[in-house]
Amino acid sequence: MIDDLEFNGEELTRAERFDAWMDMARASIMPAKLTSDAPLDCDSLFDGAMLGPVMLLSASAPPLKAVRTPRLITADDPEMYELAMPYQGQGILEQAGRTAVYGPGSLMVASTSLPFESHGRLVDGRLAFTKFYLPRKMVPIPPDKVERLLATPLSTSEGMGALFAKILRNMVTDAASLGDSDRARLGTVVTDMFTAFVAHHLEEDSKLPPESQSRTLFLRVKDFIRHNLHDPELSADTVAAAHHISSRYLYRLFQENGLTVRSWIRTQRLEECARALGDPVQLATPINELALRWGFSHPAAFSRAFREAYGVSPRDYRMRQVARAVA
Numbered sequence: 001m002i003d004d005l006e007f008n009g010e011e012l013t014r015a016e017r018f019d020a021w022m023d024m025a026r027a028s029i030m031p032a033k034l035t036s037d038a039p040l041d042c043d044s045l046f047d048g049a050m051l052g053p054v055m056l057l058s059a060s061a062p063p064l065k066a067v068r069t070p071r072l073i074t075a076d077d078p079e080m081y082e083l084a085m086p087y088q089g090q091g092i093l094e095q096a097g098r099t100a101v102y103g104p105g106s107l108m109v110a111s112t113s114l115p116f117e118s119h120g121r122l123v124d125g126r127l128a129f130t131k132f133y134l135p136r137k138m139v140p141i142p143p144d145k146v147e148r149l150l151a152t153p154l155s156t157s158e159g160m161g162a163l164f165a166k167i168l169r170n171m172v173t174d175a176a177s178l179g180d181s182d183r184a185r186l187g188t189v190v191t192d193m194f195t196a197f198v199a200h201h202l203e204e205d206s207k208l209p210p211e212s213q214s215r216t217l218f219l220r221v222k223d224f225i226r227h228n229l230h231d232p233e234l235s236a237d238t239v240a241a242a243h244h245i246s247s248r249y250l251y252r253l254f255q256e257n258g259l260t261v262r263s264w265i266r267t268q269r270l271e272e273c274a275r276a277l278g279d280p281v282q283l284a285t286p287i288n289e290l291a292l293r294w295g296f297s298h299p300a301a302f303s304r305a306f307r308e309a310y311g312v313s314p315r316d317y318r319m320r321q322v323a324r325a326v327a
Contacts, residue, residue: 030112030133031076032066049175052187055080055133058172063089063120063127070115080133081146082110083194085156085168089127093118098151106153107165109146109198111136116151130172138191140209145202160200163223164193192216217243218253222264229269232297236261269294270309273302277314278321287314 046059084091090103095116102108103123110116113136120127136143156165171186178186196216199205205213224242228234239261240250254261272294276282282290288299291314296302306314 030068030078030080031072032068033072035065036062047176050183050187051171051175051190052184053135053138054187054190056130056171056175057133058130060088060126060128063122065117065119067117068112068115073113073115077113078133079136080112081136081139081194082112083132083134083168084108084110084129085131085165086127086129089123089129090121091118091129092121093151096147096150100151100153102153105157106155107161107197108151108153109149111143111147111150113143114147114150130168132168132190132194134191134194139195139198140212141195141198141202141204141207145204146198149198149201154197154201160197160220163220164197166223167193167219188215189219193219214253214256217245218257221250221253225265226268229265229272229295230293232292232295234265234295265295266305267309269296270306273306273314274310274317277318278325280322280325283318283322287318 046057046061048055048057050056084093084102085107086103088104090101091108092099092101093108093110093116095110095114095118100108101121110118112133120129139146155161167189171190175183175186192212192215195208195212196205199208208216221239221243225234225239231238236247236250240247243250250261254264273290273296276285276290276293277287288302291299291302296305303314306317310317312320
């Protein structure tokens with residue numbers, strides 16, 4: 001396992017890049033036979049971090065062919081699930097008697113405990129991806145059931161898949177700036193979402209542990225709220241109804257996380273308004289119109305709430321932000 005790693009092929013000579021990239025890949029991923037047809041002068045960027053027990057790897061690199069044999073599994077098996085999310089290019093995975101081609105807009109699950117062969121494919125000369133490695137023991141779904149989804153492209157275009165992909169992308173961006181405790185928390189989020197995502201595809205959502213269901217539901221609720229901030233009628237009742245739960249349960253869900261539904265909705269709306277007020281492109285848009293766009297239907301109430309949160313009126317805040325932008 002790794003703590004943090006970083007590799008930038010631009011810092012090396014052409015003759016050094018390929019060997020350095022291969023050494024990095026071998027050192028950071030489970031044992032596999034690695035080969036590549038990439039040119040020696042290929043550009044490579046490689047980052048990794050530990051999110052508690054979850055490993056995060058992100059790379060823009062030449063395509064590798066990885067073969068994991070029964071012998072290599074016997075020699076060293078970390079007993080993990082690999083979750084791959086490509087941004088550019090394609091991946092090809094052969095495992096559990098299936099072969100799948102996947103690209104942007106999908107996730108792929110593999111297991112380190114079963115033989116596999118995988119390789120990347122350049123599209124428009126690029127291959128970029130993120131992979132997460134989760135300990136199998138942290139996923140409360142029997143391995144034989146998870147294996148039904150191996151080498152099967154899972155869509156991230158809508159619903160839970162879209163939310164999961166969004167969370168994963170944010171983690172790639174945020175991980176480097178976080179401390180150990182926050183990274184460990186993100187590892188729990190990845191594990192919960194992976195578990196819920198797999199259970200959803202297996203149609204076994206109701207069999208998940210209550211704490212995992214609760215944490216996943218909280219993420220889904222917050223995402224729903226963010227996507228509906230523009231609606232003046234957004235409230236605890238409408239949020240609860242959209243998720244087929246009682247308002248009382250929704251209140252408890254937020255209380256368990258040290259929040260209230262009403263204040264969290266208001267905070268999210270105010271943050272969006274503040275971003276809009278500080279955007280030079282929206283300088284000509286009336287303040288009341290911006291407020292209405294984010295769910296504040298009463299100008300006076302918006303002005304009071306904004307001043308309470310930011311210490312100045314929306315107009316003064318906008319003037320200060322614009323002054324900073326042109327300074």
